[in-house]
Amino acid sequence: MSDDKDNNDGTGDEPPKEERRRRRSGPVTKGGDKRAAKQFRTRVKTARGRKLSSTRWLDRQLNDPYVKKAQMEGYRSRAAYKLIELDERFKFLRKGQRVVDLGSAPGGWVQVALKKGASEVVGIDLLAIDPIEGATLFEKDFTDADAPDLVKSAMGGAADVVLSDLAPWTTGHKNTDHLRIVGLVEMAADFAYDVLKPGGTFVAKVFQGGTSGELLDQLKGRFEKCRHFKPDASRSESAETFLVATGFKG
Ligand SMILES: C[S@@+](CC[C@H](N)C(=O)[O-])C[C@H]1O[C@@H](n2cnc3c(N)ncnc32)[C@H](O)[C@@H]1O
Numbered sequence: 001m002s003d004d005k006d007n008n009d010g011t012g013d014e015p016p017k018e019e020r021r022r023r024r025s026g027p028v029t030k031g032g033d034k035r036a037a038k039q040f041r042t043r044v045k046t047a048r049g050r051k052l053s054s055t056r057w058l059d060r061q062l063n064d065p066y067v068k069k070a071q072m073e074g075y076r077s078r079a080a081y082k083l084i085e086l087d088e089r090f091k092f093l094r095k096g097q098r099v100v101d102l103g104s105a106p107g108g109w110v111q112v113a114l115k116k117g118a119s120e121v122v123g124i125d126l127l128a129i130d131p132i133e134g135a136t137l138f139e140k141d142f143t144d145a146d147a148p149d150l151v152k153s154a155m156g157g158a159a160d161v162v163l164s165d166l167a168p169w170t171t172g173h174k175n176t177d178h179l180r181i182v183g184l185v186e187m188a189a190d191f192a193y194d195v196l197k198p199g200g201t202f203v204a205k206v207f208q209g210g211t212s213g214e215l216l217d218q219l220k221g222r223f224e225k226c227r228h229f230k231p232d233a234s235r236s237e238s239a240e241t242f243l244v245a246t247g248f249k250g
Pocket of ligand 1: 076077079080102103104105106107108109110124125126127140141142143165166167168169
Protein backbone atom coordinates (compact mmCIF):
# COMPACT_ATOMS: atom_id res chain seq x y z
CA MET A 1 0.00 0.00 0.00
CA SER A 2 1.50 3.29 -0.97
CA ASP A 3 0.62 6.26 1.15
CA ASP A 4 3.21 8.64 -0.13
CA LYS A 5 0.50 11.21 -0.56
CA ASP A 6 -2.03 12.47 1.92
CA ASN A 7 -4.76 10.98 -0.21
CA ASN A 8 -6.54 8.00 1.18
CA ASP A 9 -8.89 5.31 -0.05
CA GLY A 10 -11.58 7.80 -0.90
CA THR A 11 -14.01 6.59 1.76
CA GLY A 12 -13.07 9.45 4.04
CA ASP A 13 -12.67 7.01 6.93
CA GLU A 14 -8.92 6.91 7.01
CA PRO A 15 -6.80 9.66 8.56
CA PRO A 16 -4.29 11.33 6.28
CA LYS A 17 -0.66 10.24 6.63
CA GLU A 18 0.31 13.24 8.72
CA GLU A 19 -2.55 12.55 11.15
CA ARG A 20 -1.63 8.87 11.50
CA ARG A 21 1.87 9.96 12.48
CA ARG A 22 0.53 12.54 14.93
CA ARG A 23 -1.83 9.95 16.51
CA ARG A 24 1.03 7.62 17.30
CA SER A 25 2.44 10.28 19.59
CA GLY A 26 -0.82 10.85 21.46
CA PRO A 27 -4.15 12.59 21.24
CA VAL A 28 -4.30 15.75 19.18
CA THR A 29 -7.27 17.69 20.32
CA LYS A 30 -10.33 17.48 22.50
CA GLY A 31 -13.85 18.00 21.30
CA GLY A 32 -15.11 19.96 24.31
CA ASP A 33 -17.68 18.82 26.86
CA LYS A 34 -20.64 16.67 25.78
CA ARG A 35 -23.32 19.35 26.19
CA ALA A 36 -21.39 21.82 24.14
CA ALA A 37 -20.70 19.19 21.51
CA LYS A 38 -24.41 18.62 21.12
CA GLN A 39 -25.12 22.27 20.61
CA PHE A 40 -22.21 23.47 18.61
CA ARG A 41 -20.10 22.16 15.83
CA THR A 42 -16.69 21.30 17.24
CA ARG A 43 -14.07 23.50 15.72
CA VAL A 44 -10.58 22.21 15.13
CA LYS A 45 -7.93 24.57 16.35
CA THR A 46 -5.10 25.10 13.95
CA ALA A 47 -1.94 23.42 15.12
CA ARG A 48 1.57 24.23 14.07
CA GLY A 49 2.58 22.06 11.21
CA ARG A 50 -0.86 20.51 10.73
CA LYS A 51 -1.71 20.31 7.08
CA LEU A 52 -5.05 21.43 5.71
CA SER A 53 -5.96 17.82 4.84
CA SER A 54 -5.43 16.79 8.48
CA THR A 55 -7.44 19.71 9.80
CA ARG A 56 -10.29 18.84 7.44
CA TRP A 57 -10.15 15.15 8.45
CA LEU A 58 -10.19 16.03 12.16
CA ASP A 59 -13.02 18.47 11.67
CA ARG A 60 -15.08 15.79 9.93
CA GLN A 61 -14.24 13.14 12.55
CA LEU A 62 -15.20 15.40 15.44
CA ASN A 63 -18.54 16.25 13.88
CA ASP A 64 -19.46 12.87 12.42
CA PRO A 65 -22.41 11.22 14.20
CA TYR A 66 -21.14 7.72 13.33
CA VAL A 67 -17.75 8.45 14.90
CA LYS A 68 -19.49 9.58 18.09
CA LYS A 69 -21.83 6.57 18.03
CA ALA A 70 -18.90 4.19 17.55
CA GLN A 71 -17.11 5.72 20.53
CA MET A 72 -20.22 5.42 22.69
CA GLU A 73 -21.05 1.85 21.63
CA GLY A 74 -17.49 0.55 21.79
CA TYR A 75 -16.87 -0.05 18.10
CA ARG A 76 -13.38 0.53 16.85
CA SER A 77 -14.48 2.23 13.66
CA ARG A 78 -17.44 4.06 12.16
CA ALA A 79 -17.19 1.44 9.40
CA ALA A 80 -18.91 -0.98 11.81
CA TYR A 81 -22.22 0.74 11.03
CA LYS A 82 -21.83 0.02 7.32
CA LEU A 83 -21.77 -3.72 8.03
CA ILE A 84 -24.62 -3.39 10.52
CA GLU A 85 -26.72 -1.67 7.84
CA LEU A 86 -25.74 -4.17 5.16
CA ASP A 87 -26.78 -7.00 7.44
CA GLU A 88 -30.02 -5.29 8.42
CA ARG A 89 -30.84 -5.09 4.73
CA PHE A 90 -29.63 -8.50 3.51
CA LYS A 91 -29.56 -10.60 6.73
CA PHE A 92 -26.48 -12.72 6.08
CA LEU A 93 -24.86 -12.74 9.56
CA ARG A 94 -26.04 -15.50 11.86
CA LYS A 95 -25.01 -17.38 14.97
CA GLY A 96 -22.33 -20.04 14.70
CA GLN A 97 -20.92 -18.85 11.37
CA ARG A 98 -17.35 -18.94 10.17
CA VAL A 99 -16.53 -15.46 8.86
CA VAL A 100 -13.47 -14.17 7.01
CA ASP A 101 -12.79 -10.44 7.05
CA LEU A 102 -10.32 -9.02 4.49
CA GLY A 103 -8.99 -5.55 5.33
CA SER A 104 -10.00 -5.70 8.99
CA ALA A 105 -8.11 -2.90 10.74
CA PRO A 106 -8.94 -1.47 13.18
CA GLY A 107 -11.56 -4.23 13.67
CA GLY A 108 -15.06 -2.78 13.56
CA TRP A 109 -16.42 -5.43 11.18
CA VAL A 110 -14.79 -8.19 13.25
CA GLN A 111 -16.59 -6.84 16.33
CA VAL A 112 -19.93 -6.78 14.48
CA ALA A 113 -19.54 -10.35 13.19
CA LEU A 114 -18.74 -11.59 16.70
CA LYS A 115 -21.62 -9.64 18.21
CA LYS A 116 -23.92 -11.29 15.67
CA GLY A 117 -22.78 -14.65 17.06
CA ALA A 118 -20.05 -15.78 14.64
CA SER A 119 -18.23 -18.70 16.20
CA GLU A 120 -15.06 -18.07 14.22
CA VAL A 121 -13.66 -14.91 12.65
CA VAL A 122 -10.38 -14.73 10.75
CA GLY A 123 -9.14 -11.32 9.66
CA ILE A 124 -6.17 -9.89 7.80
CA ASP A 125 -4.85 -6.38 7.26
CA LEU A 126 -1.67 -4.63 6.25
CA LEU A 127 -1.91 -2.79 9.55
CA ALA A 128 -1.58 -4.34 12.98
CA ILE A 129 -4.93 -4.97 14.67
CA ASP A 130 -5.21 -4.98 18.45
CA PRO A 131 -6.38 -8.44 19.54
CA ILE A 132 -10.11 -9.15 19.70
CA GLU A 133 -11.23 -12.12 21.75
CA GLY A 134 -12.68 -14.81 19.51
CA ALA A 135 -10.89 -13.66 16.35
CA THR A 136 -7.64 -14.70 14.66
CA LEU A 137 -6.07 -11.62 13.13
CA PHE A 138 -3.09 -11.40 10.80
CA GLU A 139 -0.95 -8.38 10.00
CA LYS A 140 -0.10 -9.07 6.39
CA ASP A 141 -0.60 -7.85 2.83
CA PHE A 142 -3.43 -9.88 1.36
CA THR A 143 -1.81 -9.62 -2.07
CA ASP A 144 1.26 -11.57 -0.83
CA ALA A 145 1.38 -14.93 -2.58
CA ASP A 146 1.15 -16.85 0.71
CA ALA A 147 -1.59 -14.71 2.32
CA PRO A 148 -4.68 -16.65 1.14
CA ASP A 149 -3.21 -19.93 2.41
CA LEU A 150 -2.30 -18.31 5.71
CA VAL A 151 -5.91 -17.22 6.22
CA LYS A 152 -7.18 -20.64 5.14
CA SER A 153 -4.85 -22.40 7.56
CA ALA A 154 -6.47 -20.48 10.44
CA MET A 155 -9.98 -21.48 9.39
CA GLY A 156 -11.58 -24.60 10.82
CA GLY A 157 -13.39 -25.33 7.53
CA ALA A 158 -15.29 -23.62 4.72
CA ALA A 159 -16.59 -20.10 5.34
CA ASP A 160 -20.21 -19.00 5.61
CA VAL A 161 -19.35 -15.39 4.88
CA VAL A 162 -16.39 -13.63 3.24
CA LEU A 163 -16.28 -9.90 3.89
CA SER A 164 -13.94 -7.49 2.15
CA ASP A 165 -13.60 -3.86 3.17
CA LEU A 166 -10.21 -3.80 1.44
CA ALA A 167 -9.38 -0.34 0.17
CA PRO A 168 -5.97 0.64 -1.17
CA TRP A 169 -4.47 3.99 -0.31
CA THR A 170 -4.86 6.04 -3.45
CA THR A 171 -1.92 7.58 -5.28
CA GLY A 172 -3.85 10.31 -7.07
CA HIS A 173 -2.94 8.68 -10.38
CA LYS A 174 -6.34 7.70 -11.77
CA ASN A 175 -5.33 4.64 -13.81
CA THR A 176 -3.07 3.24 -11.10
CA ASP A 177 -5.77 3.67 -8.46
CA HIS A 178 -8.36 2.07 -10.68
CA LEU A 179 -6.14 -0.97 -11.31
CA ARG A 180 -5.40 -1.36 -7.59
CA ILE A 181 -9.05 -1.19 -6.63
CA VAL A 182 -10.11 -3.68 -9.28
CA GLY A 183 -7.18 -5.95 -8.40
CA LEU A 184 -8.15 -6.13 -4.72
CA VAL A 185 -11.82 -6.84 -5.42
CA GLU A 186 -10.86 -9.58 -7.88
CA MET A 187 -8.51 -11.16 -5.35
CA ALA A 188 -11.19 -11.06 -2.67
CA ALA A 189 -13.72 -12.65 -5.06
CA ASP A 190 -11.25 -15.42 -6.05
CA PHE A 191 -10.66 -16.11 -2.38
CA ALA A 192 -14.40 -16.25 -1.74
CA TYR A 193 -14.88 -18.80 -4.57
CA ASP A 194 -12.16 -20.89 -2.96
CA VAL A 195 -13.35 -20.90 0.66
CA LEU A 196 -17.12 -20.33 0.70
CA LYS A 197 -19.63 -23.05 1.51
CA PRO A 198 -22.46 -23.50 -0.98
CA GLY A 199 -25.11 -20.97 -0.01
CA GLY A 200 -22.44 -18.62 1.40
CA THR A 201 -22.26 -14.83 1.14
CA PHE A 202 -19.60 -12.52 -0.27
CA VAL A 203 -19.67 -8.83 0.66
CA ALA A 204 -17.15 -6.46 -0.88
CA LYS A 205 -16.50 -2.78 -0.91
CA VAL A 206 -16.34 -1.62 -4.51
CA PHE A 207 -15.90 1.81 -5.97
CA GLN A 208 -17.93 3.43 -8.71
CA GLY A 209 -16.03 2.62 -11.87
CA GLY A 210 -13.97 0.15 -9.84
CA THR A 211 -15.77 -3.10 -10.56
CA SER A 212 -15.34 -4.38 -14.04
CA GLY A 213 -18.39 -5.63 -15.92
CA GLU A 214 -16.45 -8.83 -16.41
CA LEU A 215 -16.14 -9.44 -12.65
CA LEU A 216 -19.79 -8.64 -12.09
CA ASP A 217 -20.82 -11.11 -14.80
CA GLN A 218 -18.59 -13.73 -13.21
CA LEU A 219 -20.09 -13.10 -9.76
CA LYS A 220 -23.60 -13.29 -11.17
CA GLY A 221 -22.76 -16.71 -12.52
CA ARG A 222 -21.41 -17.95 -9.17
CA PHE A 223 -24.04 -16.54 -6.80
CA GLU A 224 -27.84 -16.67 -6.79
CA LYS A 225 -28.12 -12.91 -6.28
CA CYS A 226 -25.75 -9.94 -6.61
CA ARG A 227 -26.88 -6.57 -5.36
CA HIS A 228 -25.28 -3.17 -4.76
CA PHE A 229 -26.07 -1.13 -1.67
CA LYS A 230 -24.69 2.10 -0.23
CA PRO A 231 -25.33 2.31 3.52
CA ASP A 232 -26.18 5.66 5.10
CA ALA A 233 -22.96 5.32 7.11
CA SER A 234 -21.02 5.50 3.85
CA ARG A 235 -20.24 9.16 3.25
CA SER A 236 -22.21 10.55 0.33
CA GLU A 237 -19.10 12.15 -1.16
CA SER A 238 -17.32 8.78 -1.18
CA ALA A 239 -17.38 6.75 -4.39
CA GLU A 240 -17.62 3.55 -2.38
CA THR A 241 -20.57 1.22 -2.49
CA PHE A 242 -20.96 -2.43 -1.46
CA LEU A 243 -21.60 -5.54 -3.45
CA VAL A 244 -23.58 -8.24 -1.66
CA ALA A 245 -23.52 -11.63 -3.38
CA THR A 246 -25.66 -14.26 -1.71
CA GLY A 247 -26.33 -17.95 -2.37
CA PHE A 248 -22.89 -19.15 -3.51
CA LYS A 249 -23.42 -21.93 -6.04
CA GLY A 250 -20.11 -23.65 -5.39
C1 LIG B 1 -11.80 0.88 5.35
S1 LIG B 1 -10.50 0.04 6.15
C2 LIG B 1 -11.27 -1.33 6.94
C3 LIG B 1 -12.11 -0.98 8.13
C4 LIG B 1 -12.65 -2.21 8.85
N1 LIG B 1 -13.65 -2.90 8.04
C5 LIG B 1 -13.29 -1.87 10.17
O1 LIG B 1 -14.48 -2.03 10.32
O2 LIG B 1 -12.58 -1.47 11.09
C6 LIG B 1 -9.67 -0.73 4.80
C7 LIG B 1 -8.49 -1.55 5.22
O3 LIG B 1 -7.96 -2.24 4.08
C8 LIG B 1 -6.60 -2.48 4.38
N2 LIG B 1 -5.87 -2.89 3.18
C9 LIG B 1 -5.70 -2.21 2.03
N3 LIG B 1 -4.95 -2.92 1.17
C10 LIG B 1 -4.66 -4.09 1.80
C11 LIG B 1 -3.92 -5.25 1.44
N4 LIG B 1 -3.32 -5.34 0.26
N5 LIG B 1 -3.83 -6.26 2.32
C12 LIG B 1 -4.43 -6.18 3.54
N6 LIG B 1 -5.14 -5.10 3.94
C13 LIG B 1 -5.25 -4.07 3.08
C14 LIG B 1 -6.13 -1.13 4.92
O4 LIG B 1 -4.95 -1.26 5.66
C15 LIG B 1 -7.33 -0.72 5.77
O5 LIG B 1 -7.12 -1.01 7.13
